[in-house]
Amino acid sequence: MADDQPFVPEMDTETTGFSRALARHGLKLTRGHTQILQVNVGLLCNQTCGHCHLNAGPGKTEVMTRQTAGQVAAWAGRVSFEAIDITGGAPEMNPDIITIVETFATLSPKLIFRSNLSALNSGGREHLMDLLKRLKVTIVASLASINASQADAQRGDGVFRASIAALQKLNALGYGQPETGLELNLVSNPTGAFMAADQAQTEKRFRQMLERQWGITFNHLFSFSNAPLGRFRRWLERSGNLSTYLKKLADGFNPCAVDGVMCRTLVSVSWDGYLYDCDFNLARGLPMGRNRVHVTDMIGRPEPGSPIATADHCYTCTVGAGFT
Ligand code: SF4
Structure with missing residues (x-):
């Protein structure tokens, strides 16, 4: 199957191994108090990362329009979510991203912006960096690895260098620096069919290396395993690693x-x-609670x-420790 073809979901979720694992432990997965609205502003991205669960990339036409962003904002205004999390693709590439950031910043006490760093540091987006700073938006940035060739193998040639340059610019703006209130968090994920490394150890290693080699500082690092969806699932299938990887996750x-x-x-x-219910279910085409609901139909x-x-x-x- 081609990389950009949608993944056909298993709709019979009651019979999946995951449901059975929950039942074996007497657990049921239901919603608590929904605090965070995550807004996926489109699948357009400047990179074609091997681990991407959304098959995001250049040339994608699935991009949130100004009208849909307005409908989402209207719901967010009715609800007052504790945090709003803007993601993509590369959200920087949505043509209305400035308006989207300005609008959502007024609708919640905390706005989070997910960046692959290279998109933030290209295409003359200094004004976006300045806006994020002015609105004290938290940046969550992907940095797969502190090894340049590993990072470029997963994300594309030159991506590591562009990411380091973006982090240096963000530090110069005050991001990741003490007492500025400008939070800069990193996300690292494994290259290949491996589970995520221990988060505390990875954070320590990244902190030491980034500071020593490039003078870069950050607040926190999150270390996550890759979801077996989208482009990463295709790679697992092609490389004959899918069943072993799924077993490792389940074990x-x-x-x-x-x-x-x-x-x-x-x-x-x-x-x-x-x-x-989450970005992974979005990638898999499993709607919230298995009912297809549009944001305009939501009241609270x-x-x-x-x-x-x-x-x-x-x-x-x-x-392991989970993915939160
Ligand atoms: S993939 Fe989504 S629905 Fe499943 S456990 Fe994780 S967050 Fe929940």
């Missing part, structure tokens, strides 16, 4: 991680305004206790 099931999985407190809205928050659509990729969130 690492940690029942204590279930309570903290992000779908309990987050709702994700896609570029065309439909709701999902999703109800606490409402069901969450699950499938085998959910093991990504419960392996």
Whole structure:
């Protein structure tokens, strides 16, 4: 199957191994108080990362329009979410990103902006960096590895160098520096069919190396395993690693991680305004609670206790310390 073809979801989620794992431990996955609205502003990206669960990349036409962004903003205004998290693709590449950031910053006490760094540092986007700083937006930036050739192998030639330059610019603006209130967090993920490394150790290693080699500082680092979806799933299939990888995820099931999985407190809205329990379910085409609901049909928050659509990729969130 070609990389850009949609993944056909397993709709019979009651029979997946993940549901059975929950049942074996007497657990049920339902929504708690939904605090975070994640807004996926489109699949357009300047990179074609090997691990991308959304198949994002250049040439993608699935981009949130100004009208849909307005509909999402209207819902966010009715609800007052504790945080709004703008993601993509590369959100920088949405043509209305300036308006989107300005609008959503007025609708929640905390705005988060996900960046692959290279998109933030190209195409004359200094004004976007300045805007993020002025509005004290938290930046969550992908930095797969501190090894240049590993990072470029996963994300594309020259991406590591562009990412380092972007981090240096963000530091110069005050991001990741003490007492500025400008939070800069990093996300690292493994290259290949491996589980994420220990988060505390990875954070220590990145902190030491980035500071020593490039004078870069940051607030926190999150280390996550890759979800077996999208382009990464295709790679697992092609390389003959899919069943081993799925088994590793399932074998690492940690029942204590279930309570903290992000779908309990987050709702994700896609570029065309439909709701999902999380970004992974969006990638897989599993709508929120298995009902296709558009943002214009929502009045308040999703109800606490409402069901969450699950499938085998959910093991990504419960392996080891979990994915929150
Ligand atoms: S993949 Fe989504 S729905 Fe499944 S456990 Fe993780 S956050 Fe929840």
